[in-house]
Amino acid sequence: xxxxxxxxxxxxxxxxxxxxxxxxxxxxxxxxxxxxxxxxxxxxxxxxxxxxxxxxxxxxxxxxxxxxxxxxxxxxxxxxxxxxxxxxxxxxxxxxxxxxxxxxxxxxxxxxxxxxxxxxxxxxxxxxxxxxxxxxxxxxxxxxxxxxxxxxxxxxxxxxxxxxxxxxxxxxxxxxxxxxxxxxxxxxxxxxxxxxxxxxxxxxxxxxxxxxxxxxxxxxxxxxxxxxxxxxxxxxxxxxxxxxxxxxxxxxxxxxxxxxxxxxxxxxxxxxxxxxxxxxxxxxxxxxxxxxxxxxxxxxxxxxxxxxxxxxxxxxxxxxxxxxxxxxxxxxxxxxxxxxxxxxxxxxxxxxxxxxxxxxxxxxxxxxxxxxxxxxxxxxxxxxxxxxxxxxxxxxxxxxxxxxxxxxxxxxxxxxxxxxxxxxxxxxxxxxxxxxxxxxxxxxxxxxxxxxxx
Numbered sequence: 359x360x361x362x363x364x365x366x367x368x369x370x371x372x373x374x375x376x377x378x379x380x381x382x383x384x385x386x387x388x389x390x391x392x393x394x395x396x397x398x399x400x401x402x403x404x405x406x407x408x409x410x411x412x413x414x415x416x417x418x419x420x421x422x423x424x425x426x427x428x429x430x431x432x433x434x435x436x437x438x439x440x441x442x443x444x445x446x447x448x449x450x451x452x453x454x455x456x457x458x459x460x461x462x463x464x465x466x467x468x469x470x471x472x473x474x475x476x477x478x479x480x481x482x483x484x485x486x487x488x489x490x491x492x493x494x495x496x497x498x499x500x501x502x503x504x505x506x507x508x509x510x511x512x513x514x515x516x517x518x519x520x521x522x523x524x525x526x527x528x529x530x531x532x533x534x535x536x537x538x539x540x541x542x543x544x545x546x547x548x549x550x551x552x553x554x555x556x557x558x559x560x561x562x563x564x565x566x567x568x569x570x571x572x573x574x575x576x577x578x579x580x581x582x583x584x585x586x587x588x589x590x591x592x593x594x595x596x597x598x599x600x601x602x603x604x605x606x607x608x609x610x611x612x613x614x615x616x617x618x619x620x621x622x623x624x625x626x627x628x629x630x631x632x633x634x635x636x637x638x639x640x641x642x643x644x645x646x647x648x649x650x651x652x653x654x655x656x657x658x659x660x661x662x663x664x665x666x667x668x669x670x671x672x673x674x675x676x677x678x679x680x681x682x683x684x685x686x687x688x689x690x691x692x693x694x695x696x697x698x699x700x701x702x703x704x705x706x707x708x709x710x711x712x713x714x715x716x717x718x719x720x721x722x723x724x725x726x727x728x729x730x731x732x733x734x735x736x737x738x739x740x741x742x743x744x745x746x747x748x749x750x751x752x753x754x755x756x757x758x759x760x761x762x763x764x765x766x767x768x769x770x771x772x773x774x775x776x777x778x779x780x781x782x783x784x785x786x787x788x789x790x791x792x793x794x795x796x797x798x799x800x801x802x803x804x805x806x807x808x809x810x811x812x
Contacts, residue, residue: 411637520725589788
């Protein structure tokens with residue numbers, strides 16, 4: 359592992375000052391390891407699990423299993439290394455509760471502070487917008503079943519979701535979301551099991567679709583599809599807010615994050631593999647980017663009972679609220695640090711009024727962009743490829759190597775270097791593939807459209 363660096367003075371002493379409202383209110387450190395597990399699970403295990411059969415469509419059975427397993431192992435290793443760096447800093451008297459300050463401290467570079475802020479903000483805001491858009495789409499699907507020719511459009515449902523998110527955003531701290539995120543964990547298991555059951559039923563019914571697991575015939579198309587699939591897997595496993603999640607743990611946090619990671623990855627093991635295998639087994643290379651749409655084809659009867667699909671959509675809708683809240687916490691922490699007074703109570707008028715105004719404005723902007731850009735999924739693909747790779751696959755390895763200084767002849771050093779190089783290349787190729795899809799879909803884009811571009 360190498361020799362840890364000597365204790366240094368904390369370059370961010372303001373983190374422990376009494377006037378740091380971002381730390382005192384939003385990132386208050388009161389949680390247990392299982393609370394961190396709930397937060398992590400909500401950040402990683404979301405409705406994107408339903409895209410995994412589509413991922414296998416671009417990779418095939420063997421490569422799909424290999425990529426999913428390797429990505430799971432690499433991200434677990436990456437998050438574990440990040441937690442070790444945070445633990446080391448805490449033991450040295452420099453507990454960091456923000457990703458940006460950890461990176462700037464260890465790397466000793468002021469520009470890194472702003473680089474992480476920019477990437478984190480882009481990714482987190484993008485996910486918040488995407489969560490509102492998908493939640494609006496869930497409401498639209500239910501409405502279209504009840505009233506096929508009703509007057510309401512997608513942006514009406516996005517407005518409804520935004521109002522609910524504004525109300526929920528008033529939970530003052532990340533830690534106060536622990537019960538919501540526990541419910542989110544059960545919701546993810548719930549809709550995954552419902553979809554898996556629906557796929558098994560569809561695959562064994564007399565209306566089962568013909569199965570074809572062949573890949574695209576064009577070598578170039580096959581290559582692009584493979585890298586797009588790898589980019590999707592990387593984005594699904596990414597979260598980019600592990601230091602902020604670890605910040606919610608009551609000190610000392612040493613060793614607690616590993617338990618939280620194990621809880622999270624137990625849920626990942628159950629949900630990711632069951633959804634990908636069952637969906638790809640039934641639909642093969644006809645798998646849709648959302649397996650629910652494969653179960654509800656435009657032509658022909660539904661391949662699953664309406665109540666099963668309806669309940670799954672309700673579970674997804676409810677979990678999207680939790681996801682939107684989790685990925686808004688970094689923005690709220692930045693707002694609170696600069697607008698609140700830590701010397702006054704969290705619910706005092708001095709702090710309550712700015713919190714309501716700023717969080718309402720933030721959610722309103724997210725809702726506006728979700729309504730204006732129903733093709734945001736394509737844009738988010740680029741943001742995810744560019745953002746998650748440095749935050750989850752490069753910086754943790756770099757921070758570990760600099761902090762613990764493993765020998766250059768050690769396996770740990772070269773494993774970390776290899777991961778950084780391989781995933782930097784994969785990120786670039788994934789970004790190129792996502793941009794290519796953005797260009798190909800450009801003719802479908804229409805502002806404030808009532809149709810979401812897949």
